[in-house]
Amino acid sequence: MNNYHTYTLNNGLRVIHLPSDSPVVYCGIGVRAGSCQEETGKEGVAHFCEHVTFKGTARRSALQILNTLERVGGDLNAFTNKEDTVFYAAILRDHLPKAVDLLCDIVFHSTYPDTEVGRELDVICDEIESYNDSPAELIYDDFENLLFCGHPLGHNILGSRDVVAHFTADDARLFTRKHYRPDNAIFFAYGDIDFQKLIKLLERHADVIGTTMKSDEKAPISSGSTDLSETYTDPGEHTHIVQRNTHQAHVMLGCRTFCFDDKRRLPLYLLNNILGGPGMNARLNLSLRERNGLVYTVESSMASYHDTGVWSVYFGCDHHDVKRCLRLVHHELDRLMQRPLSQRQLHDAKQQLKGQIAIACDNREQYALDIAKSYLHYGKERDIDLLLQQIDALTADQLLDVARYTFDSERLQTLIYE
The missing domain is CATH 3.30.830.10 (Metalloenzyme, LuxS/M16 peptidase-like)
Structure with a gap:
């Protein structure tokens, strides 16, 4: 490959x-x-x-x-x-x-x-x-x-x-x-x-002439407070509500995280898969859907950019179930922050993620686009073997440290469509 x-x-x-x-x-x-x-x-x-x-x-x-x-x-x-x-x-x-x-x-x-x-x-x-x-x-x-x-x-x-x-x-x-x-x-x-x-x-097309104008200048990301527009109400320091009169409530919580080259990105990648990845055995799916029947969809996701990243959880539920769902989400986050994964849990999580990566690589169109992104932005060839080796090398203590940083309630923002 x-x-x-x-x-x-x-x-x-x-x-x-x-x-x-x-x-x-x-x-x-x-x-x-x-x-x-x-x-x-x-x-x-x-x-x-x-x-x-x-x-x-x-x-x-x-x-x-x-x-x-x-x-x-x-x-x-x-x-x-x-x-x-x-x-x-x-x-x-x-x-x-x-x-x-x-x-x-x-x-x-x-x-x-x-x-x-x-x-x-x-x-x-x-x-x-x-x-x-x-x-x-x-x-x-x-x-x-x-x-x-x-x-x-x-x-x-x-x-x-x-x-x-x-x-x-x-x-x-x-x-x-x-x-x-x-x-x-x-x-x-x-x-x-x-x-x-x-x-x-x-x-044959090498006669295309470029200009001297720069296209890669980026504005620095401010660490200041969020400036909410007048369409928002703010019931608390970290919770923001939008009145949309939707049939369901739609909820997201998360925070800024790590850029592409940050060594903490891979531990978060594994944590994210444990919490809300595509597997039906993801912890959030088991808690909110399978055990309690509160949601049809719950998932967590992460994106990494040049200078920063985003980690988030999304779910949709009945309006009267929002608080209960949020409590269950925070319970799963707390579990990952309070104690390290056992040796068996860590092994199983790694095997699941590596299997998902292997299957994803079989989607040739998406794999080609992943190659393009890696080479366009980072000048790197996509090395799946190296990625699998890095996943194997992750430790329970690394995951615990990243979980305690990322899932800290003081860092999390919550957005609710009511």
């Missing part, structure tokens, strides 16, 4: 390839241009650019872009998150030249036609409204805004309809000219292809 090939073109574009024995190739371009790179008053422009990048180049119309890979059974897709935008394709290896040509064309040569941009704005605004109608998803954004208020990490990736509706083709051109540069991007491929052939294909 770790027999990577890497290369850097003269224009600064980094290339990474992981061979496989599959005739299906997953490839794409990752750009360090997410919502964190947006200027104040332009929230949502990174996601807007992702959409309109498909709307035409000097060589292709929007329809031709859609048909280039679709007509040979391929798939073209994209997504935007806090720190990057990724355009990627899945194709049979014989059609790799088509995919490389198309991806380089749309990312580095899109023209953002005014008529196409105008039509796409309606689509994006509908997406925003659909998202606003889903409190189980929206609460994640509101919670991060609570933790990172005043910093770009806090605002919604999609942006608000009031702002996005006024975006123009010039907004797309300005943002992409600044960030969609070969020296700010990578090309990744996972499949049974010849690496030298891939490099030759990419070198």
Whole structure:
């Protein structure tokens, strides 16, 4: 799994390839241009650019872009998150030249036609409204805004309809000219292809010229108090309530945690899986759902960024059960803070996590995207063998220390949709 090939073109574009024995190739371009790179008053422009990048180049119309890979059974897709935008394709290896040509064309040569941009704005605004109608998803954004208020990490990736509706083709051109540069991007491929052939294909597009504008400047994350908007009421120091009149109450609690390179991130990764990972035997699922029948969904999650991270628990329940559910969640946190895992508990937790990682690696599309993220942001090849070794080396005392720091009630914030 770790027999990577890497290369850097003269224009600064980094290339990474992981061979496989599959005739299906997953490839794409990752750009360090997410919502964190947006200027104040332009929230949502990174996601807007992702959409309109498909709307035409000097060589292709929007329809031709859609048909280039679709007509040979391929798939073209994209997504935007806090720190990057990724355009990627899945194709049979014989059609790799088509995919490389198309991806380089749309990312580095899109023209953002005014008529196409105008039509796409309606689509994006509908997406925003659909998202606003889903409190189980929206609460994640509101919670991060609570933790990172005043910093770009806090605002919604999609942006608000009031702002996005006024975006123009010039907004797309300005943002992409600044960030969609070969020296700010990578090309990744996972499949049974010849690496030298891939490099030759990419070198045909090496005339793409970057700019001298910097795209990786980040605002420092303030450690000051949270500035709640007038739509919130604050019944306590760490609890924040939003009146949304939802059928269920939706609840999140958590805190800022560790960046990608922090040595405490891996112990938290294991703790998070014990608490609320995908297994039905996760402690929170056993407590809130299986034993007490209080929730349909309860899960914990973590995300790591360049300078910080987030750990959180989410559940939805009847309004009158919120306090009881919170007590049960804190009980499980207290258990992990009060005593170390036994040797058997630690062994079983490691085996479960390693098994989940192995199965996840079998999802080839997601694995290709994980390779892209690791190489784009950290210049590292994804080393699964090393990760499994590091999990094996974790001790019960390490987990106890991280639990006592992360789950301390003085650090936790709680957000409730009523």
